[in-house]
Amino acid sequence: MNDLTAPRRQHIAGLLVLLGWQSRHMLRAAWPILIAAYFQNANDAKYFLWAISVGAVVTLVGAVLHFWRFTFNVSGGKFHVHKGVFVREKINIPLERVQAVHIEQNLIQRLFGVSGVRVDTAGTSGSELRIHALKWDEAQALRSLLTAERSDAAVQNEQVNSEAEETTSPARPTPRRALMDLDLPTLLKVGLSQNHLSKVAFAIGGLVTFQGFAWEIVSELWGKVPSLWRTVLLFLSPLLLVFSPILIALGSVLISVVTSVLRHWKLRIWVEGSKAKRTSAIHLTQGLLNRQAMQIPIHKVQSVMWESTWIRRLFSMDTVHIRQAAAGGAVGSGDSGGMEGGNAMRMGIPAMNATRTRQLEALLFPSWPQRKLVTLRPEKYAFWVRWLRRSLALTPFAVGLGWWLGAGWGASLGAVLWTWSGWLSRKVYRGQWATTDGRHLSAHQGWWFRKRVMIDWHKLQAVELTQNRIHARRNVAHLTFHTSSGVAHLRFLPTDVARELRDLAMAQVHAHRGPWM
Amino acid sequence: MTHLKNAFVDLADWPELDEIQLVPVLPAYAKARALVWGVVTVVVGLAFSGPLVAIAIWGDNAPPRVLWLIFGGLWLLSMGWWALEEWKGWPLRGYLVRDRDVVYRRGWWSRTITAVPFTRIQHSEIQQGPMGRWLGYCTLKLYTAGASGANLEIPGLSMATARNIRRMLEDQSHE
Structure with a gap:
């Protein structure tokens, strides 16, 4: 039964999923209490047990009430949700405001043959709606309804836009076009090319957690080892110091490979829908234990970011993040260049080689490059500022060493630090550049970890030009392009170039007719 | 076959932003900023000097002179810098409403x-706090989509101006 037009509840399995979900939140909030309970003596522990029992009952009752009061349906071009226990909420979301619908399936959901649905809009807060359990075909049907159906106003808007942007041709649905089918060797390469440093902490944490348990086993085994072998093992024990970092490194790589396999298992990406009707979307399915299915309508893509590390470059593959309008309010502009997206909704695709990147560019930015590309580089002043700042920040170490061991040592370390800082600053400076064809911007940054951000200027929210007094004297300025999925910076541009770019970007926004999100 | 039209935008006649005179915000807002600066300066000064004065009066030994110099210097430097930023930045602060966009400029050092x-x-x-009601100004907040960080606040407007800008926005959205 797929009647989604009348108000209805989730599948009954949703109650269990909800219970697990709320318990996780409860545990996250109450972890200090649990730690305190662990260290209490038996007498006081009963109070904590009482507290935990009360928490469990509250969670159970809350889950049941939430399940009972949560209803949803799609009608009249709107997605209606009624929820809330003490405060009743009626949420009506016009379908054209729905940014993305993701279908997920974790282990519990797979056990009961249901899946979760997440509906994202680009509001300022609380814009994410989650349905915990629907039959797989019902979830697919709901997604089709939410993404394909349009209110009258949106359809009219789209017609105006298609008249403005396209010469008429008979609209016909485009067939499903595969973009990527990740095979096992490539998947293993993805795992091997992850940032293993971030997993080192997990590997060490694992060792620390199980050291007590491991020590007991080792002690027990030690007692059974003959005395001659004990002497040999004791003689070889310093080798542990050599091998333990290697073991930790291997453990980190293993964690990376396993997490990648679990996450990207059977990754498939394809394009489906009609471009003329603006229903064309990128679809993605992946996951071994937790299955995930998501789609992003192509016309709702706000920015695209490619990321690569030196290991990924060895395998000639990047990871790309396709970003939509983000919910959750404003993002402050930090010091880093490139793209800051806060909790922007994004689709991450690994294993992007040069061919796939060209395909994706052609799909998301069909007119790129519209005409001959212009390369933009920061002024040389950017390098000097960076070198001076970094070197001054490191100088106290040289001064400290000079005070401790003598002026010669201090001067030597100072020379090394300033040279190293200069070399690094030069690398970073040379990694910052951008190209534009007058309609799009492709901004590169980074040296070790490289990023490339691509935006279509007609989707900009605002443009900001910043210049301090020293910059004004040096005739440089920073430009910040605000999109609804985050900001992109171009720093230390010549002032006249920055102004011209700002005016050009604003002109593109004004010249664009039709929807942008 | 679909042919995308993507006309070239000619910037020759496009008005450059910096050539146009920005409209200054209300002087009442300058008073409010000066008032805030004065109150914060006094409060921070008291917070710095209070403990030192208390030690000097009730303590066994007077606090070392270097502490007075450090705290006093920090206070003077930070508040002086803020005052300079306000003083020099005020004439630069302004907004402009054009046919298709709204522009706001702020800051002296940056x-x-x-x-x-x-x-x-x-x-x-449109937001008007107690100080705004007392001195007769309001703040117009313009929100853009998602996490763009481009939400624009124009403080120091008269209520009539803020309402007119809002009305203009509504007219634009109905076109």
């Missing part, structure tokens, strides 16, 4: 010029 197209404004808000 000058920022933000341009937000009308078509990207999702909703707007």
Whole structure:
């Protein structure tokens, strides 16, 4: 039964999923209490047990009430949700405001043959709606309804836009076009090319957690080892110091490979829908234990970011993040260049080689490059500022060493630090550049970890030009392009170039007719 | 076969932003900022000097002179810098409403010029706090979509001006 037009509840399995979900939140909030309970003596522990029992009952009752009061349906071009226990909420979301619908399936959901649905809009807060359990075909049907159906106003808007942007041709649905089918060797390469440093902490944490348990086993085994072998093992024990970092490194790589396999298992990406009707979307399915299915309508893509590390470059593959309008309010502009997206909704695709990147560019930015590309580089002043700042920040170490061991040592370390800082600053400076064809911007940054951000200027929210007094004297300025999925910076541009770019970007926004999100 | 039209935007006649005179905000807002500066200066001064004075009066030994110099110097430097920023930055502060966008400029040491197209404004808000009601100014808040960080606040407007800008925004959205 797929009647989604009348108000209805989730599948009954949703109650269990909800219970697990709320318990996780409860545990996250109450972890200090649990730690305190662990260290209490038996007498006081009963109070904590009482507290935990009360928490469990509250969670159970809350889950049941939430399940009972949560209803949803799609009608009249709107997605209606009624929820809330003490405060009743009626949420009506016009379908054209729905940014993305993701279908997920974790282990519990797979056990009961249901899946979760997440509906994202680009509001300022609380814009994410989650349905915990629907039959797989019902979830697919709901997604089709939410993404394909349009209110009258949106359809009219789209017609105006298609008249403005396209010469008429008979609209016909485009067939499903595969973009990527990740095979096992490539998947293993993805795992091997992850940032293993971030997993080192997990590997060490694992060792620390199980050291007590491991020590007991080792002690027990030690007692059974003959005395001659004990002497040999004791003689070889310093080798542990050599091998333990290697073991930790291997453990980190293993964690990376396993997490990648679990996450990207059977990754498939394809394009489906009609471009003329603006229903064309990128679809993605992946996951071994937790299955995930998501789609992003192509016309709702706000920015695209490619990321690569030196290991990924060895395998000639990047990871790309396709970003939509983000919910959750404003993002402050930090010091880093490139793209800051806060909790922007994004689709991450690994294993992007040069061919796939060209395909994706052609799909998301069909007119790129519209005409001959212009390369933009920061002024040389950017390098000097960076070198001076970094070197001054490191100088106290040289001064400290000079005070401790003598002026010669201090001067030597100072020379090394300033040279190293200069070399690094030069690398970073040379990694910052951008190209534009007058309609799009492709901004590169980074040296070790490289990023490339691509935006279509007609989707900009605002443009900001910043210049301090020293910059004004040096005739440089920073430009910040605000999109609804985050900001992109171009720093230390010549002032006249920055102004011209700002005016050009604003002109593109004004010249664009039709929807942008 | 679909042919995309993507006409070239000719910038020759496009008005450059910096050539146009920005409209200054109300002097009442300058008073409010000066008042805030004065109150914060006094409060921070008291917070710095209070413990030292208490030690000097009730303590066994007077606090070392270097502490007075450090705290006093920090106070003078920070508040002096703020005052300079306000003094020199005030004439530069201004807004401009054009046919298709709204522009706001602020800052003396670090000058920022933000341009937000009308078509990207999702909703707007007029805010007037107790000080605004007393001195007769309000703040117009313009919100753009998602996490763009481009929400623009124009403080120091008269209520009539803020309402007119809002009305203009509504007219633009109905076109």
